[in-house]
Amino acid sequence: MKTLKKCCMAASLGLLVLSLAAAQKPRPWSNLDLPPRISPALERSAHGYLFIFGGRFEGEATAVFRHDAALGRWSLLVDSPAYRKTSVSDERGNLVSCSLINRAKLLVDALGMDSQEIVVRDGKMIMRFIRAGKPARESSLALDKPILDLDILPVLLPALVKSPSGKDFNSDILLKSKGWRINVDFSYFLSEAREIRQELPKLPARFREALRAYPTYHCFRGHPTGVAGIFGGDFYLLFADDAEKDFIGYWGGSGKEMEGMILGPQ
Numbered sequence: 001m002k003t004l005k006k007c008c009m010a011a012s013l014g015l016l017v018l019s020l021a022a023a024q025k026p027r028p029w030s031n032l033d034l035p036p037r038i039s040p041a042l043e044r045s046a047h048g049y050l051f052i053f054g055g056r057f058e059g060e061a062t063a064v065f066r067h068d069a070a071l072g073r074w075s076l077l078v079d080s081p082a083y084r085k086t087s088v089s090d091e092r093g094n095l096v097s098c099s100l101i102n103r104a105k106l107l108v109d110a111l112g113m114d115s116q117e118i119v120v121r122d123g124k125m126i127m128r129f130i131r132a133g134k135p136a137r138e139s140s141l142a143l144d145k146p147i148l149d150l151d152i153l154p155v156l157l158p159a160l161v162k163s164p165s166g167k168d169f170n171s172d173i174l175l176k177s178k179g180w181r182i183n184v185d186f187s188y189f190l191s192e193a194r195e196i197r198q199e200l201p202k203l204p205a206r207f208r209e210a211l212r213a214y215p216t217y218h219c220f221r222g223h224p225t226g227v228a229g230i231f232g233g234d235f236y237l238l239f240a241d242d243a244e245k246d247f248i249g250y251w252g253g254s255g256k257e258m259e260g261m262i263l264g265p266q
Contacts, residue, residue: 026185029171030146034159037091038074040067041244042155048210048249048263050080054256055204057082057104061261063247065155067091076151078261082107087151095149096120098176111177112136118176127179139179147172147181153220153237154247161188161218161245173222183225191217191241199236203251203260210262214248216241222252233257240265 043065050061059081066075073096076087082104088096098118108114113129113136120126125141141147148156148171160167167188172181189196196219200208211217218239235252239245251260 026168026170026187027166028146029148029169032160032163032169033165034163038067038089038093038155039159039244040069042158042246043067044246044266046263046266048261049206050078050082050259050261051204051207052082052104052259053106053110054253054258056256057106058204058206061263063154063261063263065247074152074155076154078151080261085151087149089149089152093148093152093156094120095125095152095174098149098151100176116176125174127176129179141174141179141181145172147174149174149176151176157220157237158239158245158247161239167220170225184222185225187221187223189219189221191219193219195221196236199251202254202258207249207251207260207262210264211238211249213265214238214240217248218245238262 045062045064048061048063049058051058061078061080064075064077064079067073068075072091074089074091074093076089078085083100083102085098085100087098090096095118097120098116100116102108102111102114113131115130117128117130118125120143123143125143127139127141129136129138150173160169169186171184171186173184175182191214200211218241220237222235222237233252233254236250237247238249240248246266247263249260249262251258253259
């Protein structure tokens with residue numbers, strides 16, 4: 001009888017733990033009550049600093065976010081000595097196409113490609129990886145469930161920062177360099193949070209210096225779930241504490257794999 005009671009108590013405790021875990025799991029992105037379209041007020045251009053491979057390669061960067069109302073498209077460009085990337089989305093933030101040119105030899109060797117082209121058609125995202133002007137490989141992802149593109153989040157997340165509701169969420173994310181779909185939990189923090197402050201000393205001095213232009217800012221920490229969470233590091237997206245909550249930068253990875261970009265104020 002005592003053994004049976006212990007088993008029942010263990011089962012009840014297990015169910016309680018599972019219930020608490022389910023209750024604490026962030027809401028899916030699709031369940032957030034956000035405006036149906038990206039605000040045109042987020043159009044901007046800015047200059048800043050970019051580093052990759054833990055600072056082994058660094059340089060100036062330019063970011064340009066443009067909205068074409070006639071076509072119903074957003075174009076997000078990042079140009080630097082390391083790479084040039086243009087991501088195009090519709091007004092809801094769904095990726096339409098992307099072109100990437102890697103300029104740094106370190107990046108070309110690490111990713112095994114010097115350029116990439118992505119198009120969306122027939123319910124699929126088709127990714128072509130090119131090396132030395134020749135196709136290296138091709139992969140595709142079915143768009144049978146929602147997926148966000150990291151490069152579009154700079155114009156998607158300001159609306160969530162402004163929202164009075166909870167800001168933590170979960171979503172599948174496109175990892176372009178691998179052609180993978182990964183699941184990510186996003187947690188929201190203000191700049192003074194311990195979880196953010198303890199990460200800053202790991203960043204290059206030039207990044208930290210540029211970040212001082214923003215006495216306060218908003219931050220989303222992305223943590224990959226499942227196996228990706230074991231082998232992949234967290235990443236951080238930063239937004240200014242201004243009227244539009246403009247995107248100001250990011251960092252991710254650790255040690256020799258860390259990368260980031262910080263943009264100057266307008």
